[in-house]
Amino acid sequence: MKLKTKKILFSASTVFVLLGSATVSYQFSLPHETTPKVETRHRVTMIPSDVSIEKKSLLDKLDLQPFSPASISEHLQIMKSETAAVTAQNEARKKEKKKKLTKIEKYKNQISRMGVTDLTKTDEEALKIHTKANKKSKVTGYLADGAVMTIEKKTGKWYQIKSGDISGYVSTQYVIKNKKVETSMMEDKNISAVITKQSVPVRGETKKNSAVVGMSYKDGEYPILDLSNNDKYALIERTETISGWVPVSDINIKITAPKAMTKEEFEDYQDELAMEEQAALNSYLNLKISSTGNPLQDKIVELIAHNESGNYKAARNPITSGEKTITVGAWQWYGGNAHNILRLICAANTDKAKDIIHDSMKGKKAEEKATQLYKDIMGGDNWEGSRRIFTTQELIAIKELLGSNQGVQVQNSKIQADIRSKISVAIGTYKLTNDSLTAYFCDMFWQNPQSARAITNECIKHFGSAKKFCEAEDGLKYLHKTALKNGVLGKYSRRRNYTYLYCKNL
Numbered sequence: 001m002k003l004k005t006k007k008i009l010f011s012a013s014t015v016f017v018l019l020g021s022a023t024v025s026y027q028f029s030l031p032h033e034t035t036p037k038v039e040t041r042h043r044v045t046m047i048p049s050d051v052s053i054e055k056k057s058l059l060d061k062l063d064l065q066p067f068s069p070a071s072i073s074e075h076l077q078i079m080k081s082e083t084a085a086v087t088a089q090n091e092a093r094k095k096e097k098k099k100k101l102t103k104i105e106k107y108k109n110q111i112s113r114m115g116v117t118d119l120t121k122t123d124e125e126a127l128k129i130h131t132k133a134n135k136k137s138k139v140t141g142y143l144a145d146g147a148v149m150t151i152e153k154k155t156g157k158w159y160q161i162k163s164g165d166i167s168g169y170v171s172t173q174y175v176i177k178n179k180k181v182e183t184s185m186m187e188d189k190n191i192s193a194v195i196t197k198q199s200v201p202v203r204g205e206t207k208k209n210s211a212v213v214g215m216s217y218k219d220g221e222y223p224i225l226d227l228s229n230n231d232k233y234a235l236i237e238r239t240e241t242i243s244g245w246v247p248v249s250d251i252n253i254k255i256t257a258p259k260a261m262t263k264e265e266f267e268d269y270q271d272e273l274a275m276e277e278q279a280a281l282n283s284y285l286n287l288k289i290s291s292t293g294n295p296l297q298d299k300i301v302e303l304i305a306h307n308e309s310g311n312y313k314a315a316r317n318p319i320t321s322g323e324k325t326i327t328v329g330a331w332q333w334y335g336g337n338a339h340n341i342l343r344l345i346c347a348a349n350t351d352k353a354k355d356i357i358h359d360s361m362k363g364k365k366a367e368e369k370a371t372q373l374y375k376d377i378m379g380g381d382n383w384e385g386s387r388r389i390f391t392t393q394e395l396i397a398i399k400e401l402l403g404s405n406q407g408v409q410v411q412n413s414k415i416q417a418d419i420r421s422k423i424s425v426a427i428g429t430y431k432l433t434n435d436s437l438t439a440y441f442c443d444m445f446w447q448n449p450q451s452a453r454a455i456t457n458e459c460i461k462h463f464g465s466a467k468k469f470c471e472a473e474d475g476l477k478y479l480h481k482t483a484l485k486n487g488v489l490g491k492y493s494r495r496r497n498y499t500y501l502y503c504k505n506l
Contacts, residue, residue, distance in 0.1 A: 122174065125145075131169070133158035146184070148190070148258070149259070157172050192255075233245040312329065317390060336382070431466035
């Protein structure tokens with residue numbers, strides 16, 4: 001006899017149960033594991049005990065196990081429990097699909113799967129992508145320093161990656177991961193903000209009503225230098241001398257880092273990069289500086305001009321937590337040095353300096369403002385100690401002073417004197433007789449004297465003496481490696497890498 005059919009949920013296959021002389025059918029539906037909307041039907045059938053030997057033999061061949069009547073309710077309960085679990089899982093999947101990620105969540109998710117090429121530990125010009133996790137396997141592509149990739153999985157000392165249209169394996173030794181990825185890309189200016197509104201104020205702080213330091217406009221693309229702790233604001237580089245904060249809600253975040261290239265593309269990239277570097281250097285070195293007759297000194301002037309702004313008219317208020325006042329000039333003099341440069345420019349021709357400042361001031365009380373700025377420049381106040389911040393009109397006046405004939409002449413004279421003093425420290429204090437080491441030291445010293453001293457002392461200690469350090473074939477490489485590990489200078493890996501390559505060729 002046939003009993004009433006019940007609809008239940010269960011995750012196992014069809015079950016046959018021997019129960020007296022009756023056949024009972026239970027029909028149920030099971031949501032498909034991978035496609036929740038599709039249902040698969042199953043049947044539980046109780047077979048009479050007097051079934052023929054032939055049929056029993058068939059059941060045995062199908063590997064079907066009999067159940068006792070006492071176990072039916074137990075299995076029905078299991079079916080219900082598993083049904084509830086599957087239903088809950090399906091609901092969770094639906095909610096996950098419906099959830100719309102914010103632009104910051106999308107960006108963070110993308111960054112979390114990425115890696116960045118880091119060639120600071122090798123003299124290689126590119127990281128090779130292999131077809132297999134083996135150095136002897138075929139090379140299918142090249143990643144320049146700072147290029148990005150999506151890391152799919154790790155296999156021993158290799159990452160399986162995809163970058164652009166090229167997939168393969170790269171050595172884990174030359175890939176930056178996790179939190180360092182974002183820092184590296186921001187340092188290389190490979191993350192940009194694309195403005196989505198008609199105009200967005202660039203503010204000095206992460207507050208709605210803080211001072212506006214500039215404006216950004218729709219579709220404008222600016223390097224992102226940092227994100228606020230709550231990810232609501234991005235610090236953008238508006239111009240060479242103006243940086244400030246804009247709301248993340250008013251931008252799209254774009255990753256502009258280079259990706260993998262074929263051999264031909266990489267060779268073209270190298271040629272183009274060399275031309276750009278030379279053009280940039282020529283631009284930086286529009287200095288009108290005559291040769292000093294000291295080739296090393298001239299080379300160091302060129303190096304630091306490249307690494308700093310290279311723009312005579314550069315002037316900006318502080319943009320990092322460590323800065324307290326203004327930075328000026330082609331070689332980015334800061335604080336007391338910046339004040340001294342401006343004082344020397346004004347002293348070179350006081351009447352001309354007053355006229356430049358006066359002509360730059362606009363609006364009410366322009367004369368009063370011009371007089372006060374000139375007085376501040378010629379005064380002896382400690383701008384760093386007082387945290388002197390300059391208004392937009394004051395910065396315009398200062399830029400005009402810096403770009404004037406007397407401004408250029410003063411800067412040219414000052415850089416020569418500054419470089420001579422740093423070479424003197426390298427040779428006199430640390431006994432550096434190797435030109436490459438001396439140039440690298442001067443660039444470090446320009447950035448941070450304390451770190452430069454500590455790094456150089458570490459290198460001398462490592463090699464046993466200054467003489468052995470200067471004579472060692474790997475002296476420059478070890479100096480560079482030590483600088484990259486430094487808590488201050490190591491943050492500027494792009495500058496360090498350029499300086500290392502420049503000094504190698506001296």
